[in-house]
Amino acid sequence: MKVFIAVDMEGATGVVHHDQLMPEGRGYAVAQRYLTGDVNAVIAGILDADHEAEIIVGEGHAIMRNILLDELHPQAQVVVGPARPANKPLCQMEGIDGSVDLCMCVGFHSKAGTPGGLLAHTFVGSVVCNWMMNDKAVGEVEVDAAIAGAFGVPLGLVVGNHELEHEIRAWHPEVEFVSTKQTLGPSAAICRPPSWTRVALRHAARTTMERAKDGAFKPYHIGPTVTMTIETYRREMTDRAVSEHGVVRVDDRRFQCSGPTAADAFRLAWRAIARALDEPASFLQ
Numbered sequence: 001m002k003v004f005i006a007v008d009m010e011g012a013t014g015v016v017h018h019d020q021l022m023p024e025g026r027g028y029a030v031a032q033r034y035l036t037g038d039v040n041a042v043i044a045g046i047l048d049a050d051h052e053a054e055i056i057v058g059e060g061h062a063i064m065r066n067i068l069l070d071e072l073h074p075q076a077q078v079v080v081g082p083a084r085p086a087n088k089p090l091c092q093m094e095g096i097d098g099s100v101d102l103c104m105c106v107g108f109h110s111k112a113g114t115p116g117g118l119l120a121h122t123f124v125g126s127v128v129c130n131w132m133m134n135d136k137a138v139g140e141v142e143v144d145a146a147i148a149g150a151f152g153v154p155l156g157l158v159v160g161n162h163e164l165e166h167e168i169r170a171w172h173p174e175v176e177f178v179s180t181k182q183t184l185g186p187s188a189a190i191c192r193p194p195s196w197t198r199v200a201l202r203h204a205a206r207t208t209m210e211r212a213k214d215g216a217f218k219p220y221h222i223g224p225t226v227t228m229t230i231e232t233y234r235r236e237m238t239d240r241a242v243s244e245h246g247v248v249r250v251d252d253r254r255f256q257c258s259g260p261t262a263a264d265a266f267r268l269a270w271r272a273i274a275r276a277l278d279e280p281a282s283f284l285q
């Protein structure tokens with residue numbers, strides 16, 4: 001079997017605070033170890049079920065150079081590097097294609113606007129205050145599942161913060177889910193140590209593989225066309241986003257990107273968000 005593992009960081013073992021999420025933060029180096037341990041545990045579980053599995057890991061958080069390569073399981077390959085559209089038009093899903101049999105999402109968090117959600121946001125916390133997919137508010141895992149679905153690939157396992165389970169089960173009741181921590185608020189949680197999560201993740205990944213072989217998971221298809229409607233925090237961000245060809249303005253702060261599949265709509269949305277982030281130099285502001 002060929003498995004694609006999309007990896008974010010806010011839902012990784014022990015990660016609760018912004019100072020663990022970027023290289024300049026005090027807790028980043030330790031969080032990299034926790035994250036790499038989570039990914040290795042999932043890989044070990046995949047290989048328990050299929051020792052010849054082909055595994056592609058998609059770095060999906062911020063600078064997208066977070067996993068410690070020299071500690072990663074030798075049977076995996078990793079998609080490394082930032083998600084500028086010229087590099088990775090599918091952002092954290094770059095590397096998936098129709099040859100993949102199963103997708104897993106590891107280290108994820110609840111969507112922007114989730115009350116009390118731990119490090120909750122949707123793709124770009126400084127820009128996106130709400131992301132809709134065909135008129136439904138969605139988080140990153142649901143968008144990623146729809147992108148995987150566009151390639152005929154089902155989502156089997158999600159690992160993340162406990163309140164994410166409620167968000168996922170609403171549209172994917174069959175999913176295998178492991179919570180790494182019990183959320184208390186936006187930057188605090190009751191955490192399981194790596195010695196617990198690594199056992200739980202390995203077991204869950206193995207179970208997910210066995211369930212997948214039995215046909216438990218179906219590709220997430222929406223359509224026949226997909227429209228992403230993105231609301232930004234400031235009018236200027238939407239002004240810049242709609243300068244991307246094909247992007248449609250809805251109102252002051254909302255714009256729309258459509259395509260025949262979620263992957264097509266996402267590629268356009270990601271280019272629009274890159275434009276939204278493109279602030280003029282300070283002397284021109």
Ligand SMILES: [Zn+2]
Pocket residue numbers: 008009010060061062
């Ligand atoms: Zn992230």
